[in-house]
Amino acid sequence: MPDITAKNPFVFYSRLHLRELTGIRASTLADLLAYIRVVPGSSIYHHTHHFLQRHQYLSPEPPNDFAYWVSESLGEDGLGEKLASIDTTKFQSIRDLRDRIVLLLEEERKKKPSIFEKTTPEGEDFYFIKSVSVVFQTPYVAGNLSEFRDALSKVTISSIYFHMFEARLRLERQTNDFSFWIGESLGDKELASKVARLDPYTHTLEGLRSKILNLTDRRLKS
Amino acid sequence: MPLLDDYKDMVGQSVIEELRVLSEHLKGASIKNVNSTAVGGGVAEILHRMVPLLRxxxxxxxxxxxxxxxxxxxxxxxIHNALHGADASVSADDFEYLLETNRSNFDNIACDCDVMFIHDPQPIGLVENKGREGQKWIWRCHIDLSVPKKEVWDLLKPYVERYDSAVFSAPVFSPELSIRQFLISPSIDPLSEKNRELARDEIERALSPFNLDLEKPMIVQVSRFDYLKDPVGVIESYKIVKENIDCQLVLAGGTATDDPESEIVLEKVREAAADDPDIHVLLIPSGSDTIINALQRAASVVMQKSLREGFGLTVTEALWKGKPLVASAVGGIPLQVKHRYHGLLCHSVEGAAYAVKQFLNSPEFGARLGENGREHVRHNYLLTRHLKEYLLLFIAVRHDADIITL
Structure with a gap:
C-alpha cells in the first residue's frame, strides 16, 4: 500500500505521574465507600489505572487498588472479585467509573452490612493517593504510516499508555489516539478499526506495541 | 560515577530519552539539596548519585x-529516634539549640536556589530563610513517621508546615499536614556494589569464609541484629521448615555500636540457634556490600520478617536479584510486594514458614514470582525512576493543577 501523507502529522505525547498523598485513609469498607464518593477524580483515576503502568510487565496484571485491598487486606474475596471485574474500558469518564464503584459497594452493603464494619489489620489501611500528571510532547512526529511505525517502535511505554488508555478518558470517546489518527488523517478506516478493536486492558503495554507494529507492518506490505 | 547512558541496558533507551525530554523543561533551574552528612547513610548515598545525574x-x-x-x-x-517511635527525649531547649545551629549556617549555605530541597530534620530550620518570590521549599523526609513520639513531632511540625511541600517514602509514614505531600519511594542503584550482577565464581569467592553449603537450600535474612527485624522469629520459622525440608539458614548483619540492645539481641539469636550447624549467624561489618550481594544471590529464599520496617530497601534488593521473597506486611513492604505477584507476605512465624515451604517445594513458583519481582523493581524502584520523580516534583511544585501540560 502506498505510504499516504497524513493530513495532519501525529505528534507523540507522553504523560508521567507523580503521586500526591491526600491524607485520607480508610480502615473499613464503610470508610472506603464514603471517601470514594468525595475524593478528587484524580484519586479515582490513580487507584483504577496506576497499576496498569506500575505492573505493565504482568499479564494478567494485578487488579485495581480497591479490589486488591478488599481481597488481601479485608479478606473479602467475593467483593474483591466483583471490583476487579469492573471493565474500565466501558467508562468514558472518571465520573461514570466512580458511580459504578459506588453502586457496586452500595449493593453489597444491602446484602452484607456487617462486612462494612470489619477493620483491617494494623498498618493495612487504604491510603487515598491522587495522580499529578505531567503531559509533554516527545521528539517523535509522524507524517505517514512508515514514520508512525518507526516512532512507535521507539517511544516509551508511557507514551503508548497516554495514547491508548487515556485518549478514551481525556476525550470521552470510544477509541484511542492511534486509531483516530489512522482513520481521520491517513483515511485508512480498515487499519483504524483493527487498532481500535485492541483491548488495551488485556495486553501488557509492550504487547500492545507489538500488536500495533504487526498491524502496521502488514498494512505497509500489502 | 555512572552516566545516564550506563543505565540504558537495564531500563531501556526510551526511559533515558524521556528523562532528557522532561529535563528540557527544567533547564538551568537551580536546586539546592541540604542534608547533614556528606558520607555514610542512605541519604548521602543517594545524593552522591543523584546530584551528578541532575547536572x-x-x-x-x-x-x-x-x-x-x-x-x-x-x-x-x-529527634531521629523519637520520630521512629523510640523512647528518646528532646526538650524545647534542645530544639531551640538545633534552630540556632541552623541559623549559624545561614552564611555558609546560600538559600538562593529556585528549589530548596531539605533532607530530614537536621537542616529543617533553614526554612526561616524562605521569602524569595517564586522559590519553592520542599522538605524530604526519609524517616518512618508512622508512630512518632508526639511531643517531639509537635516541636517539628510547625517548621515542616512552613515548607511549600513535603515528600515521604510511603503513605503509612505521612502525618497530617497543612501542606501538599508527595509520595516518592527510595530506590536502589543497579550499578552499585551491593546490586551489580555477580558471576558464580565471584559469589563463591565472597562466601568462601563462611562455611556455607551452596548446594543446600538456603534461607537468608540480611538485617542488623535488632528486635524489630525479628531474627529469633526467623529461626523459629526455619525450624518449622526444617521438619520437612533439609535446608540452612543465614542471618547476616551487623550490630550498631551505639545500640546496646543489639548485643542482647545477638545473644538471644545465638541461644535460639543453639548448636544447629545449619544456622549461620554472620556478623558482617557495614560496607560489606559484595558479601551482601553474594548472599542474596546465593539464597533460595530471602526473608524479611520485620515487626516494623522503614521502606525496606533490603526487600527491593532481593526482588532485583529475582529471588523468591517472604516478607512481613509492614512499613513500606506492602507497597513493594503485591502478595502472590512479587512474593509472599506473612504476618506470623507459622505464616512465614508456610510461605518458605511453598517456595522450596515449588521452585518454578518461586522463579515466576522472582522474575515478576525483578521486573517490578526495574520499572519502579531503580535510581532512574527516582530521578524521574524528582524532575516531576520540581515541575509539580510550580503548579497547583492535577494535570500539568508543558
Whole structure:
C-alpha cells in the first residue's frame, strides 16, 4: 500500500505521574465507600489505572487498588472479585467509573452490612493517593504510516499508555489516539478499526506495541 | 560515577530519552539539596548519585551539608529516634539549640536556589530563610513517621508546615499536614556494589569464609541484629521448615555500636540457634556490600520478617536479584510486594514458614514470582525512576493543577 501523507502529522505525547498523598485513609469498607464518593477524580483515576503502568510487565496484571485491598487486606474475596471485574474500558469518564464503584459497594452493603464494619489489620489501611500528571510532547512526529511505525517502535511505554488508555478518558470517546489518527488523517478506516478493536486492558503495554507494529507492518506490505 | 547512558541496558533507551525530554523543561533551574552528612547513610548515598545525574540533565543541582557540633548531632539523633517511635527525649531547649545551629549556617549555605530541597530534620530550620518570590521549599523526609513520639513531632511540625511541600517514602509514614505531600519511594542503584550482577565464581569467592553449603537450600535474612527485624522469629520459622525440608539458614548483619540492645539481641539469636550447624549467624561489618550481594544471590529464599520496617530497601534488593521473597506486611513492604505477584507476605512465624515451604517445594513458583519481582523493581524502584520523580516534583511544585501540560 502506498505510504499516504497524513493530513495532519501525529505528534507523540507522553504523560508521567507523580503521586500526591491526600491524607485520607480508610480502615473499613464503610470508610472506603464514603471517601470514594468525595475524593478528587484524580484519586479515582490513580487507584483504577496506576497499576496498569506500575505492573505493565504482568499479564494478567494485578487488579485495581480497591479490589486488591478488599481481597488481601479485608479478606473479602467475593467483593474483591466483583471490583476487579469492573471493565474500565466501558467508562468514558472518571465520573461514570466512580458511580459504578459506588453502586457496586452500595449493593453489597444491602446484602452484607456487617462486612462494612470489619477493620483491617494494623498498618493495612487504604491510603487515598491522587495522580499529578505531567503531559509533554516527545521528539517523535509522524507524517505517514512508515514514520508512525518507526516512532512507535521507539517511544516509551508511557507514551503508548497516554495514547491508548487515556485518549478514551481525556476525550470521552470510544477509541484511542492511534486509531483516530489512522482513520481521520491517513483515511485508512480498515487499519483504524483493527487498532481500535485492541483491548488495551488485556495486553501488557509492550504487547500492545507489538500488536500495533504487526498491524502496521502488514498494512505497509500489502 | 555512572552516566545516564550506563543505565540504558537495564531500563531501556526510551526511559533515558524521556528523562532528557522532561529535563528540557527544567533547564538551568537551580536546586539546592541540604542534608547533614556528606558520607555514610542512605541519604548521602543517594545524593552522591543523584546530584551528578541532575547536572548531566542540565539542572543546576547543588548540595550543601549543614555543620554543627557534638550537641547538635546528639539532639538530631534523639529527634531521629523519637520520630521512629523510640523512647528518646528532646526538650524545647534542645530544639531551640538545633534552630540556632541552623541559623549559624545561614552564611555558609546560600538559600538562593529556585528549589530548596531539605533532607530530614537536621537542616529543617533553614526554612526561616524562605521569602524569595517564586522559590519553592520542599522538605524530604526519609524517616518512618508512622508512630512518632508526639511531643517531639509537635516541636517539628510547625517548621515542616512552613515548607511549600513535603515528600515521604510511603503513605503509612505521612502525618497530617497543612501542606501538599508527595509520595516518592527510595530506590536502589543497579550499578552499585551491593546490586551489580555477580558471576558464580565471584559469589563463591565472597562466601568462601563462611562455611556455607551452596548446594543446600538456603534461607537468608540480611538485617542488623535488632528486635524489630525479628531474627529469633526467623529461626523459629526455619525450624518449622526444617521438619520437612533439609535446608540452612543465614542471618547476616551487623550490630550498631551505639545500640546496646543489639548485643542482647545477638545473644538471644545465638541461644535460639543453639548448636544447629545449619544456622549461620554472620556478623558482617557495614560496607560489606559484595558479601551482601553474594548472599542474596546465593539464597533460595530471602526473608524479611520485620515487626516494623522503614521502606525496606533490603526487600527491593532481593526482588532485583529475582529471588523468591517472604516478607512481613509492614512499613513500606506492602507497597513493594503485591502478595502472590512479587512474593509472599506473612504476618506470623507459622505464616512465614508456610510461605518458605511453598517456595522450596515449588521452585518454578518461586522463579515466576522472582522474575515478576525483578521486573517490578526495574520499572519502579531503580535510581532512574527516582530521578524521574524528582524532575516531576520540581515541575509539580510550580503548579497547583492535577494535570500539568508543558
Amino acid at each position: 548531566e540533565l542540565g539542572l543546576d543541582a547543588r548540595w550543601d551539608v549543614i555543620k554543627g557540633g557534638e550537641r547538635f548531632f546528639q539532639i538530631t539523633k534523639n
